[in-house]
Amino acid sequence: VEEQLGVPVFKGPRYACDIPLILKNFASLSKEEALDVVLARLRDEAWSKLGELTEGFHLGFTIGRVDVEPVYVGVDGPVRVLAEVVDAPELPLSKVIARTEYFLESGADMIDIGAIVGKDNSRKISDLVHVVREKFRVPVSVDSLNPAEIEAAVEAGADMVLSLDYGNFEEVKLPSDVAVTILPTNVKKGEIPRSPEERARKTLELVKEVRGAGLVKVLADPLLEPPINPGIANSLRSYFFFRDMDEVTPLLFGAGNVTEFIDADSVGVNVFLALLAQELGVAVLLTTENSVKCRGCVREVAAARKLAYMAKALSTPPKDLGVDVFVAKSKKEYFEPPDTEGMRVISEVKVDDYSPDPLGYFTIWVSHDDGRIFTLYRGVKGEMLFAGRSAEHIGKAILSEGLVGSLEHAIYLGRELEKAEVCLKLGKSYVLDVDVFGGWHE
Structure with missing residues (x-):
């Protein structure tokens, strides 16, 4: 084509409608690869190298003790994905390993070993924490309020504890390199603050008390609740109030508290939660795939946080960034129907007779x-x-x-x-x- 026209010719994107977006984001063009392919590769490479760029972040901390790849969490970084293996002590070890591998392949940064309320599975949790950390070399948390289970998990190497509240924090002795998530509750007494202001205040008070006891890697979780009853809007206000009082403590969203309690496709819900999380300085999104309708939630959250962080980094709404989380819908029309004017249209024919295949x-x-x-x-x-x-x-x-x-x-x-x-x-x-x-x- 260059020889015929006498002008430079470059490869563009696969679809002509993407040309304006590509030209807007590329300073140079290629004669070897389609530009959308180049863009996708560069985007993936940039994201994979994000962990190497944490020296530019300074408002948070890393989660990960010895023998694992540490993960940075902070209001100035991207949202991290914590995937929970629900009711882990009741599962065979092979199932826990398989779930962990699947979650990591789906984009999770850390793995949470979910305990069972009302049961002490200290030995099993200790074994699971040890095996998962040793096999996958990623940070592992334990989701329990039971002091015995928490201490057993930490002894086995757990990098983070979910969670400390007013009912257990004085009973648990933890080393300073363990990250902890703070709740405003006293589950032992059945106390959960209902007003957003009180919930935010009690969360912050316990954050300060825990820091005073020598723990420096602290996240806050004012508790994200299911829609309508008790109400997601009211619980979100707790996060806003907390952020008004404290601008730097990383927050945690329990995304599963929302997706598991809505009978609707999870992908849009997860994208919206990831965008809210990025705005609020939520550093960790805890998600589950505990039900059939929530299959793929880890993958959805992992993709959504990329969209959210890129939008934040570029100070733009989350669109036209070369990354999307479309599943059932499309952003553009990629096909223009041919001219069929004057042609006879053969309508679909319903066949009522069924003939079994003889083979x-x-x-x-x-x-x-x-x-x-x-x-x-x-x-x-x-x-x-x-x-x-x-x-x-x-x-x-x-x-x-x-x-x-x-x-x-x-x-x-x-x-x-x-x-x-x-x-x-x-x-x-x-x-x-x-x-x-x-x-x-x-």
Whole structure:
């Protein structure tokens, strides 16, 4: 093209509608790579190097004692993701390890070992903390108010304690290199301040008292609560009041207290929480995947905090930054339909008659634990089990075995496999013959 036109030619983005955004953010162009590919790589490289840039941060501290990669937390840094293995003492060790690996692959910075209220599992928690730290070399916290469990976890190397409150802080002796999160409660007496002002005040008072006892790595958690009842808006006011009184102490958001209590898709909720967190100087977002509807929350929060931090760093609203957290919607139209004026339109035809495939039938299911789609064939050729992450690859493998005897069945099988792949990516339950997006909008 350069030879024909006599002008320099560079590679642009994959989609023409992205040209204005790319030109706005690039000082130089490339003849080798598509610019959106370059932008994505540079963005990922910049984020991966963020941990090396913590010398520029000075308002917070690092979480991580010995033998783990420390993580900086502070009002001047990005929000960190703390993923909780809920009810960890009741799980087999292999399950805890698998969950930890999955959470870290999803973008978590730290792992929380969740205790069980009303039970003393000091020995199990100690073992879990030791194994997770040794195997993955990341900071590990313990989520317990039980002094015995807290001390056992810290003895095993725990880097952070969730949480200290008015009912247990005098009973727990901790070394100064352990991070602690402060609550305004006295759970032992069943006391939880209801007014936002009192909650913020009691949180700050205990923060000061704990610091006076020699603990320097302190986070505050005025408690984020579920919507409507008790009410997220009221609990958020506690964070605003606290931040008005104390501008530098890192805060913690319990995102799971919100996402687990809303029957709605979690991704938008998590993005909004991450943006609020960045504005308020929340340093840690504690999230869970304790229910089916919250599958993928760690990945969602990890992506959302990138959007939030980039917006903060550039002093701009969280849009047009080259990073997004779209899942079910698109920002732009990428296809212009061809001119079909004058053409005859063939409407969809509903076929009522069902003819079973003489070669057999298939059972399809999705395993989110394995991260794969399974397809079981039963028919004249016996039984065969196919597994993978791609509907196309599974479908082609089935066709290569000659297991489909009609075009109608091939269309049906392809549709269901594609649905299964969408469900796998969304963390959604797959149900045969049920629309993936069926629900309120129908």
